[in-house]
Each structure stands twice: as C-alpha cells, then as structure tokens.
Amino acid sequence: MAAxxxxxxxxxxxxxxxxxxxxxLDAGENEIVGLIGPNGAGKTTLFNVVTRLYRPxxxxxxxxGRSLLRTPAHRIVRRGIAxxxxxxxxxxxxxxxxxxxxxxxxxxxxLEVVGLAPLAGRLAASLPHDxxxxxxxxxxxxxxxxxxxxxxxxxxxxHEEVERLATLxxxxxxxxxxxxxxxxxxxxxxxxxxxxxxxxxxxxxIASGTxxxxxxxxxxxxxxxxxxx
Amino acid sequence: xxxxxxxxxxxxxxxxxxxxxxxxxxxxxxALEWANVGIYFVALLGLNVLTGxxxxxxxxxxxxxxxxxxxxxxxxAHHGVHDVWTIPLAGLVAGGAGLAFGLPALRLTGLYxxxxxxxxxxxxxxxxxxxxRFTGGxxxxxxxxxxxxxxxxxxxxxxxxxxxLGWLVLATPIGRSFRALRDSEVAAISSGISPxxxxxxxxxxxxxxxxxxxxxVAISTxxxxxxxxxxxxxxxxxxxxxxxxxxxxxxxxxxxxxxxxLPTYAAHVSKQAPQVIEGAILVGVMLLLPGxxxxxxxxxxxxxxx
Numbered sequence: 001m002a003a004x005x006x007x008x009x010x011x012x013x014x015x016x017x018x019x020x021x022x023x024x025l026d027a028g029e030n031e032i033v034g035l036i037g038p039n040g041a042g043k044t045t046l047f048n049v050v051t052r053l054y055r056p057x058x059x060x061x062x063x064x065g066r067s068l069l070r071t072p073a074h075r076i077v078r079r080g081i082a083x084x085x086x087x088x089x090x091x092x093x094x095x096x097x098x099x100x101x102x103x104x105x106x107x108x109x110x111l112e113v114v115g116l117a118p119l120a121g122r123l124a125a126s127l128p129h130d131x132x133x134x135x136x137x138x139x140x141x142x143x144x145x146x147x148x149x150x151x152x153x154x155x156x157x158x159h160e161e162v163e164r165l166a167t168l169x170x171x172x173x174x175x176x177x178x179x180x181x182x183x184x185x186x187x188x189x190x191x192x193x194x195x196x197x198x199x200x201x202x203x204x205x206i207a208s209g210t211x212x213x214x215x216x217x218x219x220x221x222x223x224x225x226x227x228x229x
Numbered sequence: 230x231x232x233x234x235x236x237x238x239x240x241x242x243x244x245x246x247x248x249x250x251x252x253x254x255x256x257x258x259x260a261l262e263w264a265n266v267g268i269y270f271v272a273l274l275g276l277n278v279l280t281g282x283x284x285x286x287x288x289x290x291x292x293x294x295x296x297x298x299x300x301x302x303x304x305x306a307h308h309g310v311h312d313v314w315t316i317p318l319a320g321l322v323a324g325g326a327g328l329a330f331g332l333p334a335l336r337l338t339g340l341y342x343x344x345x346x347x348x349x350x351x352x353x354x355x356x357x358x359x360x361x362r363f364t365g366g367x368x369x370x371x372x373x374x375x376x377x378x379x380x381x382x383x384x385x386x387x388x389x390x391x392x393x394l395g396w397l398v399l400a401t402p403i404g405r406s407f408r409a410l411r412d413s414e415v416a417a418i419s420s421g422i423s424p425x426x427x428x429x430x431x432x433x434x435x436x437x438x439x440x441x442x443x444x445x446v447a448i449s450t451x452x453x454x455x456x457x458x459x460x461x462x463x464x465x466x467x468x469x470x471x472x473x474x475x476x477x478x479x480x481x482x483x484x485x486x487x488x489x490x491l492p493t494y495a496a497h498v499s500k501q502a503p504q505v506i507e508g509a510i511l512v513g514v515m516l517l518l519p520g521x522x523x524x525x526x527x528x529x530x531x532x533x534x535x
Binding site for chain 1: 406409411415416417419420421423424
C-alpha cells in the first residue's frame with residue numbers, strides 16, 4: 001500500500017518536555033490506522049504537528065509524496081487533510097449547516113453522510129455531546145479530504161454510540177474512500193476498526209503492526225501496565 | 230432564513246421612517262444630539278465587526294476616529310475640499326491605518342491586543358500636537374458650519390448605509406470566517422481560514438467605519454483639536470458596545486444613545502461630579518445587562534488561549 005501520509009523522525013519539545021522524540025509512522029491510501037498510547041504519549045501533539053498548528057523541531061512530513069513543511073496550517077485542508085479535536089471545537093454561535101459550510105463546499109453532502117441533515121438548522125451550542133462530535137466530523141468531511149484525523153472520536157460516548165461510530169468510520173473508508181488516522185483510548189474501537197495500529201509512549205513509537213500483533217507486543221503491555229501501576 | 234430577512238427588512242424600514250420624521254418633533258438642539266447618536270452608531274458598527282464578530286478587543290478606536298477626523302479637517306481646511314467628499318476618503322485613510330495596525334497586532338491576543346490599541350489612543354493626541362503644520366496643533370482646525378438638521382440627516386443616512394453594508398459583509402463568507410475565528414481559532418484554521426488575512430481585514434473594515442465616524446465628528450463640530458478625540462472616547466465606545474450587545478449590529482444604537490446622553494444626564498444630577506455619577510451609572514448598567522458586559526469579559530478571557 002502506497003503511503004499517503006508519512007511522518008519521519010519528527011521531534012517536538014516544549015521547554016524541557018520532549019513531546020515527540022523521533023517519531024516515524026505512516027498511513028496508506030484508504031487505510032484505517034489507529035494511534036494509541038497512554039496519556040501524555042504525544043498523540044495529540046502529533047496531530048497538531050501534522051496539521052501544522054505546531055512546528056516540528058526536526059523531522060519530515062510528507063503527504064501524497066510532497067512535503068507538508070511549507071504548507072501553512074490554514075492550507076492543510078486544501079492539501080486533503082481534515083481533522084477533529086479532542087475537546088470538540090465547534091463554532092457554537094452558528095447553526096449546524098453553517099458549521100459544515102465553513103468546513104468546505106460539500107457541507108450538505110457531509111451532513112447526509114453522518115445523518116445530521118434533519119438538524120441542519122439547529123444551533124451548534126444547543127446539541128448534545130455525541131451530536132456535536134458528529135457535526136465536527138461532518139465539518140471535517142465537508143472539504144472532501146483524502147485523510148481525516150480523528151482525535152478521540154469515542155470520548156464521552158456511551159456503548160451504543162461507540163458501536164455506531166465504528167460503523168461510521170468503516171463507511172468513511174468504503175463509501176468516501178478516505179484514509180482515517182484515529183487517536184483513541186477506547187481499545188475495542190481501535191482494535192475493531194484499524195488495519196494497523198501505531199503505539200506511542202513518552203513521545204516515542206514503541207510498536208506498530210496489526211491489532212493482533214500490537215495487542216501481544218510485550219513493550220505495549222509494559223507501557224500500559226507500567227502507566228497503570 | 231428568509232423570515233429573518235423579512236423581519237430585519239421590516240425593522241429597518243420602520244426605524245428609517247422614525248429617523249426620517251424625528252426632526253419635525255424635536256428642537257434643533259436635540260437634532261444635533263441625535264446626529265451625534267448616529268455618529269456613535271457608525272463607530273460602534275465598526276467596533277462590533279472587530280470585537281463582536283471577529284473577537285478582537287480594541288480599546289483604541291477613538292484613535293482611528295481621530296485619523297478620519299483629521300483627514301477630513303485637513304482636506305477641508307487646507308485644500309478646500311467639499312466636506313461631504315472627505316467622508317469616504319477619511320474612511321479609506323483610517324481603514325488603511327487599521328490594516329497597517331492589524332498586521333503587527335496579529336501577534337497579540339486578548340488583553341495584550343487591548344493594551345496595544347489603548348496605547349495608540351493614548352499616543353494620538355501627542356502626535357496631533359507634534360505635527361502642528363497639518364493639524365493646527367492645540368489651536369486645531371476650524372471648518373464649515375452646517376445646520377443641525379442637515380447634520381442629523383447626513384449622519385443618519387450614513388449610519389443607515391453603514392448598517393446595510395455591515396449586514397451585507399457579515400452575510401458573506403467573510404463574515405462567517407470572522408465568526409469562525411472568534412468561536413474557535415484552531416477549528417477555523419484547520420477548516421482553511423487564514424487568521425492573518427481575516428483578522429487584519431476585520432481591523433481594516435472596523436477602522437473604515439471609525440474613520441467615517443471621526444470625519445462626521447469633525448464636520449458636525451466644525452472644529453477639531455487634539456481634545457476632540459480624547460482617550461475616554463475609546464473607552465466609552467467599548468462600554469457602548471458591551472451595553473448594546475456584542476455581535477448585534479442594530480443593538481449598537483442602544484450603545485450609541487448611552488454614549489451620547491449619559492454624560493448630559495449625569496451633569497444634570499450634579500454639576501460637581503458628573504464623571505463619578507457617569508462611572509456609577511455605567512457600572513450599574515453593566516451589572517443589569519450581564520449578557521453584554523460578561524460577553525466582553527468572556528471574550529477577553531477565551532481569546533487569551535491560542
């Protein structure tokens with residue numbers, strides 16, 4: 001599978017804290033890739049680096065074979081990379097329809113995909129948490145990206161909502177032919193939908209592979225048990 | 230959407246009729262007071278685009294009014310330009326100054342931006358005194374006198390046009406981008422909105438309105454000197470905006486009325502300490518309208534986070 005997104009040896013520090021320490025990972029065209037790791041492992045930082053909100057101290061970023069490092073953050077979406085945020089970042093004073101139209105020209109289509117067309121006229125601030133997360137996803141899809149980066153899409157969702165989310169993520173791949181890079185703590189979700197999983201711990205990539213390989217990797221088990229103990 | 234448009238149109242027409250017939254029922258002196266309300270309304274429309282819609286706080290809008298006022302005064306007094314023609318020019322000059330200020334201001338957010346704009350307002354009177362050859366220094370510049378009714382209709386025609394223009398701009402994707410940046414800057418950026426472009430643009434549009442308001446101040450008082458645009462003007466504009474309502478263009482009329490009449494009525498109560506009473510009333514109004522005042526506070530707070 002040709003690599004669509006390539007992160008190569010990327011480091012980023014904040015003062016004395018090394019948030020990313022030479023991380024390399026990739027996601028292929030039309031692939032669903034999970035990104036897991038204990039809290040503070042650098043997952044969200046990696047998203048922020050890829051979407052250019054943060055500048056990496058060193059390393060390379062490529063998308064569809066071309067460097068991302070000269071693309072400013074507000075042009076990233078035009079390169080074909082869209083994202084959601086861990087703490088849902090909606091435009092609260094706007095309606096659902098306005099929110100997705102800010103996201104791109106295909107907002108109405110995106111609302112259909114996530115099943116929110118009936119709520120298009122509602123004010124974003126007035127919606128329950130799981131609906132807000134879907135609005136955010138629709139906004140990301142509105143630009144017809146080639147990859148979406150989902151930052152903890154299952155956060156705060158109940159069991160049934162997580163099931164529906166898993167179905168939706170698979171549909172993104174089959175119906176929209178997207179690649180998906182998903183940061184998630186919900187193991188069943190990640191292991192259930194991902195083709196491959198990358199594991200970060202303390203800013204380093206400690207494992208990569210299929211869900212089955214990663215699950216049995218001693219380094220991964222240690223990272224999780226170590227952080228739990 | 231269309232019902233809202235119909236409501237807005239009806240409201241605008243009714244308000245325009247009221248404004249048109251009002252001078253028949255009030256004295257010439259009061260017509261001048263209401264002309265000033267129209268002028269403050271224009272300034273608040275601009276400040277609303279900046280603070281209410283794009284989320285940037287300016288404590289120095291009096292300075293952009295001053296740039297517009299002096300542009301008009303210099304053109305009228307030194308170059309003999311007809312005063313009405315100087316109004317759009319004053320808007321353009323102030324708008325250009327706003328764009329130029331908006332660029333370095335991109336590095337500042339929240340309270341820091343507010344302080345930087347305040348510094349501009351503080352510095353302006355000194356600058357006006359320094360360039361005496363153009364500005365007339367402390368003596369100021371004397372302009373053409375007009376009747377109060379003429380000034381009333383001039384300022385309200387421009388206020389009406391300014392309201393329509395504001396609605397139009399804010400209904401375009403430009404306005405949507407302003408609001409997106411205000412509501413969530415990271416989400417706006419990740420949706421393809423350039424913060425540099427739109428924040429600077431908001432400063433430019435806002436200063437354009439301020440320049441036009443400043444030009445109207447110069448024309449209506451027929452005189453400008455450094456004290457025409459005091460620092461307190463900038464602060465009153467922010468209070469008027471908060472009271473009128475952030476993110477509501479028509480609401481700015483309320484703020485404009487407050488800015489015009491509060492000092493007058495404060496002086497009625499006590500000639501000794503109008504400023505104190507004024508301050509007390511302002512605090513009272515802000516407590517009674519927590520939505521307006523708290524809105525600004527929340528904005529300053531939330532825009533401190535990148």
